[in-house]
Amino acid sequence: MRLRFLPHLLSTTLTIVIGSLSLFAQRVSVTRLDASKISLSQIDIAVAQLMEAAHVTGVGIAVLNNDKVVYLKTYGVRDKEKHLPLTPDSVMTAASLTKSAFATMVMQLVHERIIELDKPVYEYLPKPLPEYSSYKDLANDQQYKQITMRMLLDHTSGFPNWRRFTDDKKLRIYFPPGSRFAYSGEGIALAQMVVETVTKKSVNELMNEHVFQPLGMTRTSMVSEERFEDDHAIGYDEEGKSLGPERREKGNAAGSMQTTLRDYARFAQAVLSGTVLDRKSRDLMLSPQIQIMSKHEFPSLSTETTTANRAIHLSYGLGWGLYQTRYGKAFFKEGHDEGWRHYVVCFDRPKTGILIMTNSSNGEDIYSGLLEKVLRDTFTPLEWEGFKASTSVGPSLPHNFLPEWRTVSASPHLSFD
Secondary structure: OOOOOHHHHHHHHHHHOOOOHHHHOOOOEEEOOOOOEEEHHHHHHHHHHHHHHHOOOEEEEEEEEOOEEEEEEEEEEEEOOOOEEOOOOOEEEOOOHHHHHHHHHHHHHHHOOOOOOOOEHHHHOOOOHHHOHHHHHHOOOHHHHHOEHHHHHOOOOOOOOOHHHOOOOOOOOOOOOOOOOOOOHHHHHHHHHHHHHHHOOOHHHHHHHHHHOOOOOOOOEOOOOHHHHHHEOOOEOOOOOEOOOOOOOOOOOOOOOEEOHHHHHHHHHHHHHOOOOOHHHHHHHOOOOEEOOEOOOOOOOOOOEOOOOOOOOOEEOOOOEEEEEOOEEEEEEEEEEOOEEEEEEEEOOOOEEEEEEEOEOOHHHHHHHHHHHHHOOOOOOOOOOOOOOOOOOOOOOOOOOOOOOOOOOOOOEOOOO
């Protein structure tokens, strides 16, 4: 393949990483999952090749080794028209990476006994759920009384992803709550309403208090802020056309978070190291709640199933996807919105992970290449998520592997000790 823009991309890289290289000036390589090393120059070349092939505008990468962020670097631009570089502090819309941060905050409320995971959420509200305008469609379906915070965070509420994607645009409960996995932004929206009602605080206040401020995420908010204007990225569509400045005026736990590569890397590090939650709460958040049998994550209400992911014990925790590898448990989350594509996956035993953030609707096409090149990760279930799968065959689980959760035959909903 002839890469016309490779020299330009590599040259651009040298000019846009001021502030990130200084953190790692003494480091010449990062450690992959299989303990092999990859040099920083090899990462540069791989990223440039992948960006060129997929027509990605800008990308930021953070790598974690042994609980620490050991590599933090940005490539490409945040504004093509103004020729402004993407930096580690460029504010981007986090899309659904927001959900994992929100779930982490809710787990703090659980630890403080402000929220109970298994209490029906309607009991927290001052009036019946269908009396709220957003939930009037549920007036004739008493199943809403079964929905708990656990079900909202592990995506088993029975709600669609978003009602606007359904034929009649009405909110319905499509299966018995708790019985199967179906990714749902609607569920996270209800969880937000509940915690705001209980605490009498906005989601922005709650996230600042419990996550952003304690972790030093100084350029992160659930809404757009004027202070971000000095370094704010623009999203670009599949054709490379600008989608214009994006401004979020209202906090949305399902996807409004404004953050940076540097800040979200801090969050990923805090989850991986266990510093953002007490041990019991972290273990619970990253414990399988529901076995995933769906063939693909989307369309979320599809009833097509598969056993293809049984070997890796694909499941969902509270706000995070989970699976097993020969390197132990992995937890992951994707972020998808117009002009924004992000991915994070961390491996609990070696305390290794990677965060990928892009301001391009083509960003998903570089996930598999980056995971394989940078971490030697060829087994993250990208195809289930709707992304390009790795062309390599990942390592199988060892013969003596014992899963951390029980397989159940009667119901896909899991209990645990």
